[in-house]
Amino acid sequence: MDGSYDLLRTLVHYSGHFLVPFVLARLLFPKEIWLKAALVMVATIVIDVDHLLADPIFDPNRCSIGFHPLHTLWAGVVYVGLVLVPDWRARAFGLGALFHLAVDANDCFMGGTF
Template sequence: MQNFQFLHVLRPILHYGLHFIAPGLLAYLFFRDRWKKAWLIMAATIAVDADHLLARPVFDPNRCSVGFHPLHSYYAIGVYILLLFFPKTRVVAVGLLFHMFTDLQDCLWL
């Protein structure tokens, strides 16, 4: 029972830490010359979660976002991968793909 409570608390900490702290590390590693701007852009990709507003209920802790919401669909992920090939959209693409990875790891907790 103690482990379950610990995991129940750890899940959102890990999820939101990956959404906001990990992009800072990625920005520093891959976009060092402009890491602060890259971090802000990658953190701003949280706006992709606006598609959750189309679901009923809007928030369901037991629902996997990846493959369910339109901007979390496999088609959208394909577009995000294509964005990697263009220098002007690369930071956004990394942020969006890392967002999908974060949401996917959250699905594994279910």
């Protein structure tokens, strides 16, 4: 891959994890709690703790989706369940985790590993 494409891939990936959740929260949550919801959504980066189980811990050519335990279909089902819980915190976490999976899937697609 050419360096500028790798830079684009990295920018898309990390802005998806750390910036887009603020836009989503502003659109989907009431104005009184959207910022808190956004911070909860950004906090779903914690699901990347499952990368510590892999060797090597970070491999830019490995697709996280389906490889790491918190990046599987079954984890996604749990995240959907959280969206259905009638509490904004659970919904924000579930939505953030699902968006996290979408961002990682896009990274796999852009990296040619999906």
